[in-house]
Amino acid sequence: MSLGEPWFYIVILGVASILYAFFLPGRTTSSSAISEAASDMEVILEQYMAEIEKENAELVDLVSGMKQDLASKQMSQQESISELRQRLLEVEQLNRQLESRLGTLETSAASSSPSSTAISSTLNFGESPSQMTISHLPDTGSSSADLGAIEAFEVSENPDQATLLEQEEPEATNSLRSRYPELFDLYARGKSIDMIAKTVGIQRGEVQLILQLANREDA
Numbered sequence: 001m002s003l004g005e006p007w008f009y010i011v012i013l014g015v016a017s018i019l020y021a022f023f024l025p026g027r028t029t030s031s032s033a034i035s036e037a038a039s040d041m042e043v044i045l046e047q048y049m050a051e052i053e054k055e056n057a058e059l060v061d062l063v064s065g066m067k068q069d070l071a072s073k074q075m076s077q078q079e080s081i082s083e084l085r086q087r088l089l090e091v092e093q094l095n096r097q098l099e100s101r102l103g104t105l106e107t108s109a110a111s112s113s114p115s116s117t118a119i120s121s122t123l124n125f126g127e128s129p130s131q132m133t134i135s136h137l138p139d140t141g142s143s144s145a146d147l148g149a150i151e152a153f154e155v156s157e158n159p160d161q162a163t164l165l166e167q168e169e170p171e172a173t174n175s176l177r178s179r180y181p182e183l184f185d186l187y188a189r190g191k192s193i194d195m196i197a198k199t200v201g202i203q204r205g206e207v208q209l210i211l212q213l214a215n216r217e218d219a
Contacts, residue, residue, distance in 0.1 A: 176214050187211060 177184055186196045193211075197204040 176210055180210060183207065183210060184214065 180200070183196055183200050186199060191199075193204055193207050197207045200207070
């Protein structure tokens with residue numbers, strides 16, 4: 001049998017036809033199975049896409065919530081910062097006011113200290129009780145009005161002048177006690193010089209001067 005003979009081709013075509021007829025129903029079954037598998041895959045993909053979309057929506061909601069929380073926290077922080085700044089400004093203003101008051105008090109204390117020192121330094125007692133010199137009596141408001149227009153006086157050892165002074169001393173003592181009854185009452189109750197000066201409203205040096213004059217007259 002030669003390949004060039006015509007019947008050989010006829011046999012081959014017949015065998016091919018038989019084989020084609022034999023495998024044709026199987027191909028139809030395979031196509032239907034593929035179609036069902038494709039349908040199932042499509043359903044699975046649709047479900048998967050639906051789940052993905054749901055997760056994306058939840059993620060978007062979560063991000064939106066986080067943004068809102070962040071915005072609220074930032075707003076709260078801004079309010080806290082503004083409140084702290086306001087308090088800081090108030091504290092700075094209060095500090096400036098306190099510094100101003102402190103400066104005023106220091107100036108007042110510096111101006112009042114020389115007056116008290118001058119009053120104490122003007123008292124110059126001699127060795128004998130009959131001699132006392134007041135060289136200067138500073139003008140301190142109420143002291144000038146209360147003690148009169150006393151500028152300077154000197155008690156010497158002249159008997160005539162001493163006698164004249166002794167005659168005038170009871171009247172001056174009574175005048176001091178009548179003018180400062182509260183001062184002598186506080187002193188009699190054992191109050192301190194500072195407490196008496198604060199209560200009566202006069203300088204500490206003035207209180208000392210009045211008490212010394214009164215004590216000298218009582219002696």
